[in-house]
Structure formats: structure tokens, C-alpha cells
Amino acid sequence: MKLVIQRVLGASLSVGGRTVSETGKGVVVYLGVGRGDGERECGIAARKIASLRIFSDEAGKMNLSLSDVGGEALIVSQFTLLGDARKGNRPSFTEAELPERANALYELTCGLTEREGVAVKRGVFGADMRIDQVCDGPVTIVLEIKPTA
Secondary structure, three states: OEEEEEEEEEEEEEEOOEEEEEEOOEEEEEEEOEOOOOHHHHHHHHHHHHHOEEEEOOOOOEEEEHHHHOOEEEEEEOHHHHOEOOOOOOOEOOOEOOHHHHHHHHHHHHHHHHHOOOEEEEOOOOOOEEEEEEEEEEEEEEEEOOOOO
């Protein structure tokens, strides 16, 4: 599983010109589900989304988590994170999970993140989405969670 977590002041997601999700201060999480990922990886991802200390405290240090600041998470499924472009110029997506299972694990990750006490907004799985976000910092964390054998 691969995640790109970006701290934002706000974000909105639209499909076909219609706004589907909006969030204020928090994070936008791009989530790529890989072959072999399962419930374990979803749980780790949810805990990281809620507890990464990437927000500033009163001294200006990154000591606060999304949960600490009461922020929201916009979680967007993005299989292109699993793209392998090492050979040639066209990425291969063979490491991405099949859509039905990927959607189930995406939804599980969203639900587990909500259980961590975070307000979660969702993208639309498989849709062509437009995401407008105002990055804060910018702060961007790339996280890869390897499945266990």
C-alpha cells in the first residue's frame, strides 16, 4: 500500500463538474492499494493518517497529529501510485490490486480512519476526479506499507 499524505488548509473534489467532497484544515491522502495488501495494511494506514505529527504546535514545531487538531481527511483512491515507470515511458500497473478488491480495501481504510476519530471525506472510486487543494507548508509525506508474506 502506498500513501501520499499532504497537509492542507482545504480541499474539494468534484466529478463531472459536481462537488462531491470538501474538507477544511487537515490532509488529503492519495491511497494506492497493491497486490497482497489486506486488513493489516489498512489498519496501519488508518493509524498513521490519524496520528502522524505533521501539524504545528504553539512553538511552531510539528508535534500535533490530525486527531490533535481536529482536522479532516479527504481520502482518494489512486491506483497510479503503484505505477512502475522504470522501463520505457509508459507506466506498468501490474502491482496495483484489481478494482473490486482495491475498492473494498479503500473503503476499509476509510472506515478504520473514522474509527480513529477522524472525520473522513471520500473520493469516488474509479471516477475521473478533479481535486483542488490548498497545500499548507507544503508538507507531504510518502508512506509505503509492505504486506507481510
